[in-house]
Amino acid sequence: MPWAIKVTRVSKATREKIIKAASRAFARDGYDGASIRTIVAEADVNQAAINYHFGSKEGLYRAVLQTALRALMSDDDAPQSGKLSREAALRRFVRRQLRPMTARDELSDYVRIFNWETLKPSLVFRKFMAREAAPFFAAITELVRRFLPDNATDKQAVVGALWLFGQCSIFVRNAEQLAGPPFRLELDERFVDRLADTIAGWAVDGLCQPPSKARLGGLAALAK
Amino acid sequence: MPWAIKVTRVSKATREKIIKAASRAFARDGYDGASIRTIVAEADVNQAAINYHFGSKEGLYRAVLQTALRALMSDDDAPQSGKLSREAALRRFVRRQLRPMTARDELSDYVRIFNWETLKPSLVFRKFMAREAAPFFAAITELVRRFLPDNATDKQAVVGALWLFGQCSIFVRNAEQLAGPPFRLELDERFVDRLADTIAGWAVDGLCQPPSKARLGGLAALAK
């Protein structure tokens, strides 16, 4: 492992430049679509630097995923989230998921990288998630569970969490096309705020509804 | 245009073999990820056949998209769909969207190809959709509109249609992972039927709800 190197001042700066450029590239083009040469060009470092500092393209991707997961799990902007009502917590989660629609920061890159992986999970990603992402997904599942009956199964909570993810990610993934013709939606902060309200409201309604044959069935129908 | 060739008996068979193999490959790996060499290997034809029959990889992709759109728009299995209630029509749409979760046929490939394109639309795809897909999307939007108030704007209907797409595609995209650990869901026809009931029910609830501040707002909040 020649790339498990000592972290010095100068190498740390290079590593950070590379990770930032790589996050953008992976978010824009996916893991396979992003090339070493475009990453080093945007980071303004030599091509061999990636193999020197991260061992391989896969190693760089692992480092990006670690940075991404750390950022996505941090609640630094609202440390009181544990005391929120379930509705407010859900609204906060949805708004956070929708953030890439307007913001062009690292967090939006991270969300997009995860969206790529939901379409065709790479081997790197699957190993990484199995090892480090359990608490992240558990948090969302627990949030969903607060809306379900006490006797809800794990399966129901997982499906509910995925359902919630899907409602958000479709807008994030299609943001560019929503802004263009023929839709021409004005994707400013106000719009996304209202969209978050809408999605959260629909989700609360859906999750809270007791199952009913007349309504085509509910989540309870998924119990074995 | 040397590839606008006369359609003979033998060339038609080759074209169909290529399109079928290409659909699988594009669905599995995306446009960039699928290689000519794997496609011709699965189709059991010569490598140069693709450029001969379709001009280029892009030309082949266009042909696949045409086949896909034609299949996705056909209502051959239920010609009475025009007479369905809005709830039944919505349930039918959702069930059709979820079909790739169990079925391993061409239709599931087509849905997956479109899912790839929502993540990073290729130039080929954008041109193609702008030219040929308007009626397809209009049909979904009209279905959503049947649940909205009469004075609903186009913008509201479009957002509602996208919202519906997102709820379905998240399960389709993650079907493989749902089947494996730690979820271990048994994705048989019964499960998908119930899932379609659940999603359709939630969607009906969400779309029908009148806007209400107490419920964090509804679709009407998106009107300008």
Next chain:
DNA sequence: GATATGTTCAAACGATCGTTTGAATTTGGA
């Protein structure tokens, strides 16, 4: 059966990919 046209085939081309190499340069501690 001869001929022209449509189709298949193996081989190669140029470009881009991730990675490796070895020397040049910079850095940090004695």
Next chain:
DNA sequence: TCCAAATTCAAACGATCGTTTGAACATATC
């Protein structure tokens, strides 16, 4: 200040990509 280690750099390697080529083969028309 000096030397060993850390880091950067330009160049090349082998592999894979989409595409082209020109000959070989199959098919249809007379």
